[in-house]
Each structure stands twice: as structure tokens, then as C-alpha cells.
Amino acid sequence: MTTFPATAREAVAGIADGATVMLGGFGAAGQPVELIEALIDTGAGDLTVVNNNAGNGDRGLAALIALGRVRRIICSFPRQPDSWHFDRRYRAGEIELELVPQGNLAERIRAAGAGIGGFFTPTGYGTPLAEGKETRVIDGRGYVLEYPLAADYALIAAHTADAAGNLVYRKTARNFGPIMAAAARTTVAQVRAVVPVGGIDPEHVVTPSIYVDRVVRVEAP
Template identity: 65%
Template sequence: MINKIAASVADALAGVKDGSTVMIGGFGTSGIPNELIDGLIAQGSKDLTVVNNNAGNGDTGLAALLKAGRVRKIICSFPRQADSYVFDGLYRTGKLELELVSQGNLAERIRAAGAGIGGFFTPTGFGTELAKGKECREINGKNYVLEHPIHGDLALIKAERGDRWGNLMYRMAARNFGPVMATACKKTVATVHEISDLGELNPEHIVTPGIFVHQIVKIERQATQSGGLRKAA
């Protein structure tokens, strides 16, 4: 019987190796799988390459992983914002390597990995520092830059609902990079707030099929200061 429901975050993340490439879903603070990031910190793997849209906020989530000294390199499109001081400090002191990728190219490079595409030409970045050292080609009178796929060892994503086969549905903006990251990695672990019986999820609403998901972990919703339940986007 296929059952991808893990008993705990620790069980789901057991065996992550040093030097792994870890893709972490999220756009700003929307859809960040904070429980899985905390679990990765507790798990102890180091020398990681992290792929994310940005480079963490404040002292929690991805920023906490950076602060713990577990990350060697980050690949992202938007590393600096008002509260990205953890990244800023590590990068300025040479303790963290950065590969800057424009947001569209980041998404497409991840998608290309999942689709088995060996590379693609894009006009984005041509004539800028982002194209330095890369193959450029003129096609039909327009200049393009060759970009290569980004493959990962582990994807950590946040979903809304799932079933024991690993089929996932997302909530609004929390969807962001999760679906493409799940296809591009050797292993995908997702958190969900609700676990549905098989057949209960509408097939037309399933965004990530279970074939791309290895384990899911049910987590509780966080209470707000007012005492209500917060449905994190």
C-alpha cells in the first residue's frame, strides 16, 4: 500500500546528505515551508546549496538556515531586501556564495530540469553581467543567452492539502515555485494542513501529482495573536 505520510518532519528529512542541493519553495514569506527548514537545521546537514526566490527574511525560516552556517551557496533572484541582514552579513564577509539569476530564468531553469531539457536560449540577461561567461547566440536577428537547468537533491515545499499518495493542492500565492521544484529534485517533501482520503481531491484541482512527491507531513495551522487561526498564504 502506498502511504507517503511521514510521522514527523524528522522522519521525512532523515538521510539528507552534506553538500546537497536543496530547493525551498516560497515567494517572499508566502509559501515558505518553515517547519521543514527548522527540521533541516535540526537534522544537521551542512555545505548545502539552496535554491530559493530570495535569501531569507529576519531571523526565521531560510534566514535561520543561513545563520546556522549550513549553506555554502545560494541561487536566487532577489537576495536583498529590508530585513535580509543575515544574508547580507554572510555575503559581505565571504562566508556565502551567491549565484544571481533573474526570476523568470530561475523558474525556467528549474522547470527545464523537471522536463528533461538540456538547456535553453533566452533574451533575458543578454548584454549584462548575468550573461558573463555564458554562450550567446543570435537567432532570427535577436540575441540570446544559453541557460542550463538547475537540478536538486531535495525539494521542500508547502502545500494546503494532500493524500497518502502524495497528490498536492496549494492555497493561492503559496503555490509559487513549489510545483516546478517538485519535478526537478530527486526527493520532494511537502507540508500540508489537511490530509484527504484517496479520491476526495478533485483531479482537476491537483497541481502536483503524487509521482513527484516522496513524503508529506501534516502540520497544524498557527494561531494568531487574536486567538484565531491563520491560513498562511
């Protein structure tokens, strides 16, 4: 059953040192900034973070990295003009990076939520990204075996929740949120509004409440 903590700090309670945490968002779009800031306040560290990027500017994931709370990051796009906190720590050997092509990253997360034990993909075949991995030639084309990627927690941002915990998103802010919600043991969502059950057309629900453990309303992200 989905619960509705009063604050973001309460919503992220229980995330311990060493946890694997998925963070929704594609750059700034859909990033659960308030949940990440609450996570920073808890003091949790030695985290493995799964995200498309490696932080932007000085807020959200970038702030978590800047404080040295992230031991390892699994992402597809670690370098951009404003990823200076990751860049500095990576060059200093203070953070580990697992680079995963974006489609593989999304499919590994989706596979975890779907209960799929692994899949073969042509992406990365014949490159350093395939080193040490099982490969296979199928119908004359090379493939790499990739495994599902799950997490202890997923922190995501949606637009609206109903009182049962069903979620809808706003445009491209949807990105990684739905698949991360299904791939984590505990999913926490920040939303702009909470409406009564029936306030969201069932045909419009993107993430069903069965995948959502906690919802916190954040009025002005």
C-alpha cells in the first residue's frame, strides 16, 4: 500500500549507507531534486547511483556527488559542460563509473522490473564495453549478454498522484521514472499534486500504484 509522508525527509527515511539508488530524470527533466536534497540531509553515503547523467550544475545529483556521497555511478552520459563535480571526482579517483549505452541502460532497468534474467543486444559488441561479457553470434550478427539492473530504492518525480499512488507524468519528465519504479524494492515519488481516487483516468495512468511505496507532495519544486 502506498503511503503519503508529510515531508521529503520522511519520504527518504531508511536509505542507508551503501544502498543502490536509482534517480529518475534526463538531465534536469524529471529529476527528483527535492528528494535528492532530502537524501543529502540524511547523511547517507557510499551510494551506488543509477541515472542517465552524472549530475548537472550544483543541485540534485550534482550536489550529492560534490559532497562525496556517491561511491559508484552507473550512467550513459557522464560528460557535459556542467558536470564539473563528477569530472573532478572521477579524475581524482574518488568515484567509480560504469558506462552503459543509453538503450542498454533503459533495457537493463526494464528487465529487472519485468523479471527478465538477461538479454542479448548488439549495442557494444566488438567494443571495450563488451570486454569480459558473454557474446554470441545470432543470424550472423554479434550480440552481448546484458543482465538486469535493480536497486534498493528509486527516487522519481511525477506530476500527479491519486490517493492510491497511481502516477502520471508531464511530457518528457516521464523518461526513466516508470521503469525505475518497477525495478526498485522501494519507490519514492515526489509530485506536484495529489487527487482523489478517480481523479486520474485509468487509461492515463503510467505507473500503477503497485510499484509506488511512498508519495510526497512538493508544491514548488
